[in-house]
Every structure is written in structure tokens, then in C-alpha cells.
Amino acid sequence: MRLRLNQKNIPILATIAVFLIIYAIGGFMYSGFFSLRVFVNLFIDNAFIGIIAIGMTFVIISGEIDLSVGSVVALVGVLLATLVHDHGMHPMLAIPICLALGAVLGCAMGCLIHFFQLPSFLVTLVGMFLARGLAFLLSLNSIPIKHPFFESLVDFGFQVTRKVWVPSIAMVFVAIFALGVFLSHFTKFGRNAYAIGGNEQSAVLMGLPVGRTKIYIFTLNGLLCALAGVVYSLYTMSGYPLACVGLELDVIAAVVIGGTLLTGGVGYVEGTLIGVLILGLIQTFITFQGTLSSWWTKIVVGVLLFVFILLQRYLSTAYSGGDVGTAKQNAQDDGRTATE
Numbered sequence: 001m002r003l004r005l006n007q008k009n010i011p012i013l014a015t016i017a018v019f020l021i022i023y024a025i026g027g028f029m030y031s032g033f034f035s036l037r038v039f040v041n042l043f044i045d046n047a048f049i050g051i052i053a054i055g056m057t058f059v060i061i062s063g064e065i066d067l068s069v070g071s072v073v074a075l076v077g078v079l080l081a082t083l084v085h086d087h088g089m090h091p092m093l094a095i096p097i098c099l100a101l102g103a104v105l106g107c108a109m110g111c112l113i114h115f116f117q118l119p120s121f122l123v124t125l126v127g128m129f130l131a132r133g134l135a136f137l138l139s140l141n142s143i144p145i146k147h148p149f150f151e152s153l154v155d156f157g158f159q160v161t162r163k164v165w166v167p168s169i170a171m172v173f174v175a176i177f178a179l180g181v182f183l184s185h186f187t188k189f190g191r192n193a194y195a196i197g198g199n200e201q202s203a204v205l206m207g208l209p210v211g212r213t214k215i216y217i218f219t220l221n222g223l224l225c226a227l228a229g230v231v232y233s234l235y236t237m238s239g240y241p242l243a244c245v246g247l248e249l250d251v252i253a254a255v256v257i258g259g260t261l262l263t264g265g266v267g268y269v270e271g272t273l274i275g276v277l278i279l280g281l282i283q284t285f286i287t288f289q290g291t292l293s294s295w296w297t298k299i300v301v302g303v304l305l306f307v308f309i310l311l312q313r314y315l316s317t318a319y320s321g322g323d324v325g326t327a328k329q330n331a332q333d334d335g336r337t338a339t340e
Contacts, residue, residue, distance in 0.1 A: 011259030011311060012271040018304065019274050022281050030288040037164045042280040047173040048228040048235065050276040053254045054180040055224035057272045058217050060255055063197040063264030064120035068127035069225045070247030072102055075135040076229025081143035081239025084150065091150045099226045106222015110215035135241035142240040145233060154234050169231045176224065180269040193217060197264025253305045254279055261312050
């Protein structure tokens, strides 16, 4: 029997291989690297990045980009801290307000992109400056968040072993990942996103709701950014206007390393999860090593990103008439099915 490798799966297979190689090297060099505690910490320390990366996956699959995510996280964190610490608002009321703010910002950027035919790069660049400016308008300094309900959210979780604790922020990350997998594989929304990213003009001719889907995608991404801001506040117990500067680049790197094509139409939420874990694994590797600066994380991620961009370029050109093209055609077919 002859096994045939589908070219569209090469990026995600490469991502899994990189993850396993780094994990194996770390386990071979350092005792305790293979422990369950280290693995669970990957989900805890990278929960807010992972939540944003899942939303960014849908944005990039649809052929767009969002540069405002880091600023929205900072804005939500400062707003939440201001409402709880300065105005005495209960977190049960403040958190929904922050989530609604993120969704409104995302929806507004999606509407501008669709109705005015503006590039998402420019619209979200404006959103980035606007959100960061609003964060500084609320406060110039870090604001601690001290509230019994907020502390109970931090302490909520379950014990796996005597030394391994799974807190609420890790559970939120896993729940959002499951939601992302469901939306991408089992809904019209997911199929439409693939079809738009594969070929937007074809999607229009097929009668797909292109504009509405784009607005939904940016609204979802804004909502997830706000949720990541809440998770980041739970992680740091504070809000800071200078937080998460440059986070958008880390998120885009995780999505690309996870196998999503920057040209749109091809990608997996599952690959994004592995991409986020690779970023965390590199940081863990450096922590175990002990003598290397944390900036080596950026260097290694840069090298990995360069390799994956070359891989994407190779697949997009050498196999443009092959399976990658077929993958985009399949996405369009999925979109056609969604209209039926």
C-alpha cells in the first residue's frame, strides 16, 4: 500500500515535529523536563497568548491580520483594575463590561474593513494606537487588583497530583481551544472563513456572506482579546498600560509556526495550540538552562518563523497547482456547501 502525504498537512506536521524535537532535547538534557508539572505550566503561563492566538487564527485564515491585540489586552486590564480598585465595582459586573468593550472594538474594526474596503493592516494599526492611548488615559501606572471574588477566581482549579495544580486560567484556555476547533471544523462560520481566505472573489460569486463573516471574525477576535486581558489580569493581579507591548507579533508568530498560511485559506486551530506551546517550551528550555538570557526566546522564535515562512513560500509556489491549491479549492467547496 502506498501512503501519499497531503501537502496541506506539511506545515502542521512540521510544527508537531519541532515541538517533539525540542521536548525530547529538553528531556534528554534536564531532569524533570518531562514532568507533568512542566507540561501543565505551559498552559498556565501561555494561557492569554493562546486565547488571542485562537482568534488570530480565524483572522489569518480569512486572509486578514490584526495588530491591535496587545493594546486591547492592556486596555482591558487597566479598565478592569480601574473599575474594581478605583470605583469599587464588583468583578462580576466589571468583567462583562470589559468583554463587551473588546467585542465592540473588534466589531467596529470589522465594519470599517468591510464597509469602507480598507486594509485590515491599517484599520487594526489605528485600533492599536487607540487602545494603547485609552489605556494610558485611564492610568499611567500599574493598578493592583485586590478583591475577594477576584482572588477566588485565581484560586479556583483542581488538583491532578500532589504537586500539580490546574488553575482556572488554564481551564479557560483549553475551553477556548475546544470552541475554536468546533467553530473551524463543524460550523458554516468556519467553512466560510476558509472559503474567504482561499479566494474572496470566488466566495462572493458563490453568494457567501463575506462581509458578515468578516465582521463576525473580528468581533470574535476582539472578544477573545478582551477575555485574554481578563486572564492576564488574573495571572498578574494587576492592570498596566504598558503591558503586552509587541504581543501581536508573538501571537502572529505562534499562528504561523502552527501551520496557518499568511495568504489565508489554510490553517488549523490545533496547529496554533502547538505553536503556542512551542513558544512556551523554548522559554522553559531557557529557564532550565539557567545561563541564557530570555532574549534567546526571540532569537529562536525568529529562526523558526523564518523557516516556516520559507516552507509556506515553497508550498505556495511549487505546489500551487497541487495539493495546496486543492486545499484552497476544498475550502471553497466547503463554502459552497455552506450555502446549500
